[in-house]
Amino acid sequence: MNPIELLRFRARVLTAIRQFFTGRGFWEADTPLRVRSPGTEVHLVPLRVLGGARPGDERFLITSPELQLKRLLVLGSGPVFQLGHVFRGGELGPLHQPEFTLLEWYRPGSDYRGMMADTEDLLRFLPLALGLPTTVRWQGHEVDLARPAARLTVAEAFQRYTGAPPPDPTTPAGEAAYYRLLVEQIEPQLGNEIPTFLLDYPPSQASLARIRPGASPVAERTELYVAGVELCNAFSELTDPVEQRARVAQELEARRLLGLSPLPAATEFLEALAQGMPAAGGNALGVDRLVMLLAGAAGIDEVLPFAEPPAFVPPAP
Amino acid sequence: MIYETSDIRKGLKIEIDGAPYVVVDFQFVKPGKGVAFTRTRLKNMETGSILERTIRTGEKLDGADMEEHDAEYLYKEADHYVFMDIESYEQFHVAETILGENGLFLTENLKVKLLLHNGRPLTVELPNFVELAVVESDPGLKGDTASGGTKPAILSTGARIQVPLFVNVGELLRIDTRTGTYVERVKR
Numbered sequence: 001m002n003p004i005e006l007l008r009f010r011a012r013v014l015t016a017i018r019q020f021f022t023g024r025g026f027w028e029a030d031t032p033l034r035v036r037s038p039g040t041e042v043h044l045v046p047l048r049v050l051g052g053a054r055p056g057d058e059r060f061l062i063t064s065p066e067l068q069l070k071r072l073l074v075l076g077s078g079p080v081f082q083l084g085h086v087f088r089g090g091e092l093g094p095l096h097q098p099e100f101t102l103l104e105w106y107r108p109g110s111d112y113r114g115m116m117a118d119t120e121d122l123l124r125f126l127p128l129a130l131g132l133p134t135t136v137r138w139q140g141h142e143v144d145l146a147r148p149a150a151r152l153t154v155a156e157a158f159q160r161y162t163g164a165p166p167p168d169p170t171t172p173a174g175e176a177a178y179y180r181l182l183v184e185q186i187e188p189q190l191g192n193e194i195p196t197f198l199l200d201y202p203p204s205q206a207s208l209a210r211i212r213p214g215a216s217p218v219a220e221r222t223e224l225y226v227a228g229v230e231l232c233n234a235f236s237e238l239t240d241p242v243e244q245r246a247r248v249a250q251e252l253e254a255r256r257l258l259g260l261s262p263l264p265a266a267t268e269f270l271e272a273l274a275q276g277m278p279a280a281g282g283n284a285l286g287v288d289r290l291v292m293l294l295a296g297a298a299g300i301d302e303v304l305p306f307a308e309p310p311a312f313v314p315p316a317p
Numbered sequence: 318m319i320y321e322t323s324d325i326r327k328g329l330k331i332e333i334d335g336a337p338y339v340v341v342d343f344q345f346v347k348p349g350k351g352v353a354f355t356r357t358r359l360k361n362m363e364t365g366s367i368l369e370r371t372i373r374t375g376e377k378l379d380g381a382d383m384e385e386h387d388a389e390y391l392y393k394e395a396d397h398y399v400f401m402d403i404e405s406y407e408q409f410h411v412a413e414t415i416l417g418e419n420g421l422f423l424t425e426n427l428k429v430k431l432l433l434h435n436g437r438p439l440t441v442e443l444p445n446f447v448e449l450a451v452v453e454s455d456p457g458l459k460g461d462t463a464s465g466g467t468k469p470a471i472l473s474t475g476a477r478i479q480v481p482l483f484v485n486v487g488e489l490l491r492i493d494t495r496t497g498t499y500v501e502r503v504k505r
Contacts (some may be wrong), residue, residue: 077419096345180373223349
């Protein structure tokens with residue numbers, strides 16, 4: 001496909017996604033991209049915007065519409081989705097752009113299992129709606145999107161691909177070791193034959209997910225991999241305002257210890273949670289990666305107009 | 318010179334455990350909500366061996382201390398070649414092994430680029446083309462000049478290369494030092 005054909009194909013995928021969700025009782029929200037608090041997650045870099053109504057106003061571009069969509073859930077939105085651009089600083093590569101397209105949906109009364117089922121439905125629906133074969137090819141792997149996805153817990157994945165349980169990610173060094181193994185040894189193995197959900201994360205690795213208590217508690221979080229590409233991230237959403245407030249405080253403290261720029265606590269979101277958020281499953285899916293896989297493109301820059309070159313060469317000092 | 322992971326690009330020269338490496342490929346990787354890394358493919362500039370290394374965002378990299386000198390070839394001494402910096406007249410002894418086969422394309426006063434790592438010679442870059450005379454080669458078969466066939470020849474420096482059948486002893490040849498191959502005959 002030439003560049004315009006790829007972009008027209010992308011437009012058809014976006015239309016089909018909207019068709020999928022509106023046909024299932026979801027409505028499309030359109031929440032602000034420019035917000036007072038972009039969330040406090042330690043490993044995301046929100047882009048700061050100055051000015052607006054008044055010259056000195058400090059706002060941030062959203063890294064995801066999650067906090068705003070949850071405020072809608074509290075207001076009684078019912079099933080809702082958003083399909084739009086989000087912004088994350090410092091991310092540039094074949095699978096990363098600082099501005100990219102995120103699909104996010106919430107289903108009240110559901111949980112991460114419901115999100116896995118929704119995702120499988122969506123992956124079956126899209127090739128059908130677009131008149132495409134259900135098999136995608138990427139970096140030598142052929143994956144049939146129509147086959148039921150495998151389910152592998154984080155503990156099982158570490159045991160299978162590294163021969164040991166995951167390092168304890170509650171310290172900065174342990175967390176770095178955990179992610180190093182994940183990117184070097186585990187992710188490249190995931191979803192190379194059939195789509196694969198990685199699920200049940202260490203509790204510290206899911207700031208907005210519900211923890212399932214037990215002998216070894218896990219966060220009810222899941223990510224889908226196709227041909228080693230991470231496609232989405234879903235939670236059984238945390239609805240407890242006290243627990244959520246404590247985690248935000250922890251994140252702000254972790255950011256301070258790491259010398260990261262301070263961020264405002266998500267006050268409006270925390271206040272909304274205190275009003276009572278319905279139990280819900282939520283999922284965020286990288287649309288550019290999905291379009292890339294469906295189009296057989298090598299990187300997401302090919303399916304985005306005027307993307308940043310992924311091998312950007314900075315000017316010589 | 319200290320680099321950040323955001324400085325990583327193809328051709329960047331860094332030092333790991335005292336050895337100089339050049340970045341031949343790199344890719345940003347980051348699991349959603351997780352720690353970011355840059356996956357790199359590095360070539361050891363001394364041995365040519367390839368190292369794969371995943372570097373966490375925030376880790377610092379030591380730049381390799383590299384200096385390039387314009388130099389010319391003087392003479393060979395035991396298992397070393399001797400070069401002289403054109404500006405400072407400083408002499409550098411370069412082990413035979415660093416030049417490898419290219420040592421046989423050196424002629425007196427040949428201008429080269431000498432790359433030093435921590436003050437020690439690392440690579441010697443020859444001009445892309447040198448001109449050398451044929452000192453030994455069997456005469457080509459009569460009437461076979463258009464066949465495109467080749468034969469071995471020995472050049473004035475001792476280098477052995479394949480040349481077209483029509484090349485004769487005493488002729489001057491242009492050689493591509495990057496491939497070690499014959500390009501054309503040159504009029505004296």
